[in-house]
Amino acid sequence: MRITDKDVAYVAELANLELSEQERTRMLQDLNSILDYVDRLNELDTSSVLPMAQVSDRYSLDPSEKGGRFAHASREDVVEGLRKSLPHTIALQNAPDADDKFFRVPKVIER
DSSP: OOOOOOHHHHHHHHHTTOOHHHHHHHHHHHHHHHHHHHHHHSOOEEEEEEEESSTTTTOOOGGGGGGTTTGGGHHHHHHHHGGGOHHHOOOOOOOOOOBOOOOOOOOOOOO
8 A cells, every 4th residue: 555645645634734845755755665664564474473462571471570570660559649739820820821720722723
């Protein structure tokens, strides 16, 4: 499947991006390059490869390891109720536009 210039223009419009002709050309080349690489990967025989939940051995499903390989990927739970929240008045004091409770932001979707 090849990406066309029309596809790039359509996605740029959906994302509300204004791309120059040079940027659209580069995006077209980059996206097609990615798809070519995926096609090359699809040619590989992976029938003998077992499905994996993780691609790194940092994570272990073995409960006997007690987090040995998983230790640097986890942290202690912090109960949110133990930390004080920022008061509304302080949170809103530097807002360019706010009412008593909320930030006001400009509408960004015009279509």
